[in-house]
Amino acid sequence: MYKVRDMFQINENYLKLQGSYLFSTIASKVAAYAAANPHREILRLGIGDVTLPLAPAVIKAMHGAVDEMARQETFRGYAPEHGYDFLREAISRVDYRSRGADIDPDEIFVSDGAKSDSGNIGDIFSTQNRIAVCDPVYPVYLDTNVMGGRTGFMNPADGRYEGVIYPPCTEENGFVPQLPEEAPDIIYLCFPNNPTGMTIPKAELQRWVDYALEHGSVIIYDAAYEAYIREDGIAHTIYECEGAKKCAIELRSFSKNAGFTGTRLGFTVVPRELRCGDVSLNDLWERRQSTKFNGAPYIVQRAGEAVYSEEGRRQTAEQVDYYMRNAACILEGLKSAGYTVYGGVNAPYIWLKTPGGMTSWEFFDHLLEEAAVVGTPGSGFGPAGEHFFRLTAFGSYENTKAAVERICRL
Ligand SMILES: Cc1ncc(COP(=O)(O)O)c(C=O)c1O
Numbered sequence: 001m002y003k004v005r006d007m008f009q010i011n012e013n014y015l016k017l018q019g020s021y022l023f024s025t026i027a028s029k030v031a032a033y034a035a036a037n038p039h040r041e042i043l044r045l046g047i048g049d050v051t052l053p054l055a056p057a058v059i060k061a062m063h064g065a066v067d068e069m070a071r072q073e074t075f076r077g078y079a080p081e082h083g084y085d086f087l088r089e090a091i092s093r094v095d096y097r098s099r100g101a102d103i104d105p106d107e108i109f110v111s112d113g114a115k116s117d118s119g120n121i122g123d124i125f126s127t128q129n130r131i132a133v134c135d136p137v138y139p140v141y142l143d144t145n146v147m148g149g150r151t152g153f154m155n156p157a158d159g160r161y162e163g164v165i166y167p168p169c170t171e172e173n174g175f176v177p178q179l180p181e182e183a184p185d186i187i188y189l190c191f192p193n194n195p196t197g198m199t200i201p202k203a204e205l206q207r208w209v210d211y212a213l214e215h216g217s218v219i220i221y222d223a224a225y226e227a228y229i230r231e232d233g234i235a236h237t238i239y240e241c242e243g244a245k246k247c248a249i250e251l252r253s254f255s256k257n258a259g260f261t262g263t264r265l266g267f268t269v270v271p272r273e274l275r276c277g278d279v280s281l282n283d284l285w286e287r288r289q290s291t292k293f294n295g296a297p298y299i300v301q302r303a304g305e306a307v308y309s310e311e312g313r314r315q316t317a318e319q320v321d322y323y324m325r326n327a328a329c330i331l332e333g334l335k336s337a338g339y340t341v342y343g344g345v346n347a348p349y350i351w352l353k354t355p356g357g358m359t360s361w362e363f364f365d366h367l368l369e370e371a372a373v374v375g376t377p378g379s380g381f382g383p384a385g386e387h388f389f390r391l392t393a394f395g396s397y398e399n400t401k402a403a404v405e406r407i408c409r410l
Pocket of ligand 1: 048112113114115116138190194222224252253254255260261265266
């Protein structure tokens with residue numbers, strides 16, 4: 001007879017997570033509308049995924065790398081866990097040194113994207129740390145900290161997890177989070193921002209860096225939308241701020257600047273100067289990655305290298321320009337129709353205030369029913385997103401223009 005024992009236990013923190021109903025609710029509402037209106041074309045400005053194909057320079061590099069993998073002499077096996085030198089050097093040169101930020105290749109850790117890095121980075125921090133996330137927020141920062149045990153339960157009354165500091169990003173503060181009175185240990189910042197499409201001036205970001213240095217906090221800075229910055233006075237990397245190498249980790253992605261959402265490539269910068277007492281966070285992250293990650297594919301890293309070539313930079317910049325033309329079309333169209341709109345100048349997201357005090361979901365239903373246009377309810381990104389709505393610039397220009405015309409006719 002087997003001895004009966006107590007069952008294994010799960011990570012109960014997962015049970016604190018709220019169901020992620022946002023995109024599934026959108027999908028089921030859209031499916032119901034499509035079934036009831038089979039002849040009406042639905043225009044989708046909801047999802048944050050790119051639509052243009054990979055740039056020719058990127059495709060050429062991928063084909064070349066595939067051919068290398070086909071020959072005995074040039075075949076590659078496991079990639080270095082932290083990325084090939086050819087890519088780390090290109091990133092260091094173009095993304096950092098050219099902007100006056102002194103980041104070495106060995107401070108750059110190539111990965112399969114910013115979503116996994118933003119979740120995995122929690123591995124190197126104590127579960128006792130108190131986190132701050134902006135409200136509204138890209139939900140991955142919050143949910144991965146819930147999973148990691150860095151929060152209490154969600155309070156259903158206000159939709160917030162216990163123990164988390166939530167600097168609000170509202171119309172009143174211009175969507176610029178204010179420094180919290182109670183200092184968090186780990187601060188997540190994302191600029192240009194998803195979902196608001198807003199940025200903060202470099203001087204304001206410097207205040208966060210100074211605050212982190214003063215209070216012994218670490219900033220996790222997500223710059224996935226850096227390529228969309230158009231205006232002066234906005235930092236392209238947090239390392240443009242003085243002292244940031246002592247307090248900040250930066251996450252970057254090839255998804256939105258070069259269309260790699262399905263190809264998968266990103267990187268995280270952990271400066272050697274970033275320390276907790278005697279311990280180097282660069283060493284910890286190196287250890288974490290070499291233990292749990294086996295490197296991004298060679299073919300994809302060659303594709304990433306091509307993004308930094310002269311041709312690749314020109315072609316990917318044209319793609320970003322294409323999306324930003326859509327953003328301008330949405331902004332101008334909605335403004336002229338009397339909507340209050342934010343974002344869309346340095347980011348592919350437009351954050352619009354719902355008209356007539358409608359809730360985010362009421363506006364979603366209204367837009368779908370009356371215009372067959374799909375967007376994302378702002379409340380899905382946090383309580384402060386209520387009464388706002390996110391539209392994305394990642395569709396075709398024709399569809400974007402048609403969607404704007406329909407919204408304007410409402
Ligand atoms: C703010 C932000 N960070 C990270 C990501 C994910 O990037 P990746 O495709 O590199 O995982 C997204 C994707 O939408 C995002 O909006």
